[in-house]
Structures are given as C-alpha cells and as structure tokens.
Amino acid sequence: MLPPIHIQEDRITNELDRLATYSDAPAPAVTRVLFTRTDMAARAFMRQLAREANFRIREDGLGNIFVRWEGSEPELPAVATGSHIDAIPFAGRYDGTVGVVGGLEALRALKESGFQPKRSLELIIFTSEEPTRFGLGCLGSRAMAGTLSPDQLMQLTDSEGQTLEQVRREAGYIENLDEVKLSTGHYHAFLELHIEQGPRLEAGNLQIGIVSAIAAPATLRVEIRGDGGHAGAVLMPRRRDALTAASEMILAIEKIAQTTGREDSVATVGLVNVYPGAVNSIPSKVYFEIDIRDTDLITRDKMVTDIQQAIKEIAQARRVSRQIDILNADDPCTAGEIVVSAAVSTTHQLAYSFKKLVSRAYHDALFMSQICPSGMIFVPSQNGYSHRPEEYTSPQDIARGVTVLAHTLARLAS
Ligand code: HGY
Ligand code: MN
Ligand code: MN
DSSP: OOOOOOOOHHHHHHHHHHHHTSOSSOTTOEEEOTTSHHHHHHHHHHHHHHHHTTOEEEEOTTOOEEEEEOOSSTTSOEEEEEEEOOEEEEEOSOTTHHHHHHHHHHHHHHHHTTOOOSSOEEEEEESOOSOTTTSOSOHHHHHHHTSSOHHHHHHOBOTTSOBHHHHHHHTTOOSOGGGTOOOTTSEEEEEEEEEOOSSHHHHTTOSEEEEEEEOEEEEEEEEEEOOOOBTTTSOGGGOOOHHHHHHHHHHHHHHHHHTSSOTTOEEEEEEEEEESOOTTBOOOEEEEEEEEEESSHHHHHHHHHHHHHHHHHHHHHTTOEEEEEEEEEOOOEEOOHHHHHHHHHHHHHHTOOEEEEEESSOOHHHHHTTTSOEEEEEEOOGGGOOSSTTOOOOHHHHHHHHHHHHHHHHHHHO
C-alpha cells in the first residue's frame, strides 16, 4: 500500500514558468533549440533541481540526462520516465517540459512520502526530441534504441553546415557515442507524461488520456529546380518556375492525405525555402520538407509512395527537376501492456475520468518502445493548441497527470 503522495502543484508551476524563461522568443512563445545557449541554460536549471532533490545525475555522449533514484534492488532493470525540454520556434511552454518537470515532481513526491522503490527510478531528459536543428526528431531516444548509429548521428548537419559531432563537443559532450545505445531490457518499463497536443480530452471533458499507440512519422526532403530569370522579361510560356511547380505539388500532397479514407492520415509542408527569394526574380529553386503520418503503417507508406509519384508527374509536366530524400520513415508503436494496465488501474483507483487514445504526435516513447514496454499519460490541451504560444494546460490538470504518473511509477517499481 502506498503512503499518501503529495504532489506540489505550485512547485511544478513555478519550475515550468522558470524553464520558460530560457527561450529565444519573446514570452509567451518559447523557442529552445538543441545546444543553443538557452537549451544549455535550461539543462543546467534541470540538473540543479535534480541535485537539490539529492538524486544522482549522469549524461551520455549525446547529452541525454539521466536522473536516478536508487532502489532497494539496484541490480534490477530500472523504471524510467521522462520527456524533452527542447522547443520548436515560437512554441508553447508545456510540450515536453510537463513530462520533465512533472517526472521530477513524481520522483520527489514519492521520495518525500517515504516510499522506497525496489527497482531504481530514472527521469530521462532526452536530447533533441524536436527536428528543428538537424531535421530529424527524437535523436536521443533513437540513439538509445540503436535506430540511429553513431556514424549516422555524427553526419547530421544543421542549416549552417555544423555537424552534430561538432555541436555536441562544443556543448561539452565528448563521451563515446557507442555508449548511448541501451540494451533491450535495460529498463523494466518507460512511462512518459505529455500534453495531448490535440482537442480530444477537453472535448470529452476527460482528465487523463492513456496512450494505446503512437503514430508513425515519415519525413521527406524535396528540392525542385527550374529556370530563374527576370520577372518582367521572361514571358509565361517560356517559364520553368520552381515555386509554382512546388505549389501544385503541395496541394497534391494535401489532397492525398485528405483522401485515404482514414482520419489519422495527415501530411504537412511546414518548411519552404525559395531561391533566390526576390520579388522580381522567378524562383529557380525551391526546397521543402513533408511530414507524413498515420497510425496505420500501410496507409502511411502508401501516402509516401503516392506523394513521390505526384511530385514526379507534376515535375515532368512542368519541366522542372526534382530530388526527393526520405529522412525517416519510422514504424508506429503499440503501448506496452504492463504499462497501460498499471496506468489504467492507477487512474481507476484515483477516480479520474480517462480514455485510451492514439497519440498523433510522435514522442520519445515511440523509440523507447523498441527497448522496453513503454507508454504515455496525456493531460488536456486547452483548445487542443500546441506548437504555438497559446499552448496551455492548467496547473490542476498537470498535477492530476503527475499524480497518475507517480502512482503508476510506484506500482511498476515495487
Ligand atoms: O512533431 C511531433 O509530433 C513532436 O511534437 N515532435
Ligand atoms: Mn513538439
Ligand atoms: Mn513533445
């Protein structure tokens, strides 16, 4: 039987608010990109909080931070929780951070309650869950799962031509990347607390979401090359405009995602660069990235194929050249049964309203599921907003999520 656990709502709120000040965007927006000055300051802040709670800290060669509370049987595989503190440009303050500050609060509250775990408990702050700097998300958890080798990691290059190898060393992470990969069974279970980033919990007036599966993301990089030239002098029939071609492709991409017959099918072009980018110069080159997802792998892969075919046909019709690279095409995952049942039992016991649901956003739990049974707990997002400054989850909702997390971790670690 667990002793009463007191989750300190105010402590969580204060720490989330302080974390939000480490940002390269004016409040209420938050921008915190991998290994920038603000990311390093946020990392230092989280390490300070973990030290104040007398937990042990280690960091691996990629900057994944592990906050550990030794259990009475430390040789057993530990139970882990965690999420990320990096934030895409002009994001909100809750994406990822609720699972990091909330995870720390769960461990602190359990410790303060006098609970003693048999299995050690670890909070993981994952490196670069967002794809912002290197175009690929979940770098830390991918490397832990071994789906990204040290060689592949070192070659990742950002928009300024800096490699991940360079920037990790500049950030002080010099350990061998071979040690980042964790063996299957390194952890007994992994459970991530996260905001839903969608409207379903709020619309259903539900307090908790228990994730049953996580959608599979694929990312394509596309470069279209046409002819440039003078906007006044080159007549319409003689043009090979890279931007009008890309625009037709982007509308075709939208159509493909709208017509799969499945509501979980999504495709997004959120990043477009136009060259030379002058009002009176016909675009000669366009670079854009496509984010394609579905919880069903076959549907997701068919969208990838159909989108590539559409780009090819439009490029031929418009006499422009195309280069398509698939950056990643990950499998979806099903949440681990032991984690889901522990979370369901806990939520029932706490008498919180909940439902099982699919995560349409990807998370580090997607890759942790490759090394141990993994799951997620969602708390409601107001209006379903996320990846925008208006992102909001109330302190009460966050505290409820942390309460479920703490009790479920205790169950899994006993
Ligand atoms: O894009 C995502 O699903 C996550 O927020 N990185
Ligand atoms: Mn995000
Ligand atoms: Mn996130």
